[in-house]
Amino acid sequence: EVQLVDSGGGLVQxxxxxxxxxxxxGFALSSFWMAWVRxxxxxxxxxxxNINQDASTKYYVDSVKGRFTISRDNAKNSLYLQMNSLxxxxxxxYFCGRWGGGTWLDYWGQGTLVTVSS
Amino acid sequence: QSALTQPRSVSGSPGQSVTISCTGTNSDxxxxxxxxxxxxxxxxxxxxxxxxxxxxxSGVPDRFSGSKSGNTASLTISxxxxxxxxxxxxxxxxxxxxxxxxxxxxxxx
Numbered sequence: 001e002v003q004l005v006d007s008g009g010g011l012v013q014x015x016x017x018x019x020x021x022x023x024x025x026g027f028a029l030s031s032f033w034m035a036w037v038r039x040x041x042x043x044x045x046x047x048x049x050n051i052n053q054d055a056s057t058k059y060y061v062d063s064v065k066g067r068f069t070i071s072r073d074n075a076k077n078s079l080y081l082q083m084n085s086l087x088x089x090x091x092x093x094y095f096c097g098r099w100g101g102g103t104w105l106d107y108w109g110q111g112t113l114v115t116v117s118s
Numbered sequence: 119q120s121a122l123t124q125p126r127s128v129s130g131s132p133g134q135s136v137t138i139s140c141t142g143t144n145s146d147x148x149x150x151x152x153x154x155x156x157x158x159x160x161x162x163x164x165x166x167x168x169x170x171x172x173x174x175x176s177g178v179p180d181r182f183s184g185s186k187s188g189n190t191a192s193l194t195i196s197x198x199x200x201x202x203x204x205x206x207x208x209x210x211x212x213x214x215x216x217x218x219x220x221x222x223x224x225x226x227x
Contacts, residue, residue, distance in 0.1 A: 044221040045207050059214045062119055104154035104169035
C-alpha cells in the first residue's frame with residue numbers, strides 16, 4: 001500500500017527555519033517526481049515545489065524561491081522541504097505528494113501544520 | 119503563477135448535475151492537456167478525481183467527468199450525491215510549474 005507520512009511542522013518565529021519530512025512506503029520513491037503543496041488556514045491549495053527522480057531538477061513557486069529547498073534521499077525513501085526565512089504568510093498545512101504519471105498528484109501525505117508567529 | 123479562476127460556490131439538488139469551470143491562460147490550461155481535479159472534504163486530504171483533462175483514476179465514480187475548451191477546463195458532477203459536498207480544485211501544468219485553481223465549494227441542497 002502506498003503511503004506518504006508528513007512530519008516536522010510546528011510553531012516558528014518569523015525569520016526562523018524548519019525542515020519538513022515525508023516518509024514514503026509501498027513504492028519506489030526513486031521512480032517518481034515528488035511535490036510539496038500547501039494550504040493556508042481556510043484557503044485554497046498552492047503548489048510549492050517539485051523535484052525529479054534523481055534530484056537534478058527542482059522547481060519552486062516564486063514566493064518561496066531562495067528561501068525553501070526541496071530535496072530527497074531515495075535510499076531513505078524520504079522527501080524533504082527546508083524552509084528558511086519564514087514569513088507569517090508561510091503559515092499553512094504542508095502536504096507532500098507523488099506525481100503519478102508525471103501530471104497529477106495521485107497520493108498525498110496527511111499534511112503537517114507550520115505556524116509562523118511571534 | 120496566478121491562481122486559476124473558479125467560481126466560489128455551486129449548488130444543486132441530489133440527482134442534478136453541476137459544472138465547475140476553471141479558467142486560465144494559454145500558458146497553462148490552454149497550452150497543455152494536463153489539467154487535474156481534486157476533491158477535498160473538510161479537514162481531509164485532497165483526492166484526485168480527474169487527470170489529463172478527462173481521465174478518471176481507478177475507483178472514481180463515472181458521474182465525475184472532465185473536459186476542456188480553450189483556456190477553460192470544466193468538471194461536471196452528474197447525479198449529484200450527498201457525499202459530493204466538498205471543495206473542488208483544478209490544477210494545471212504551467213511550464214516548469216503547476217498552478218491550482220481558487221477552489222469551488224459544492225453544496226448539495
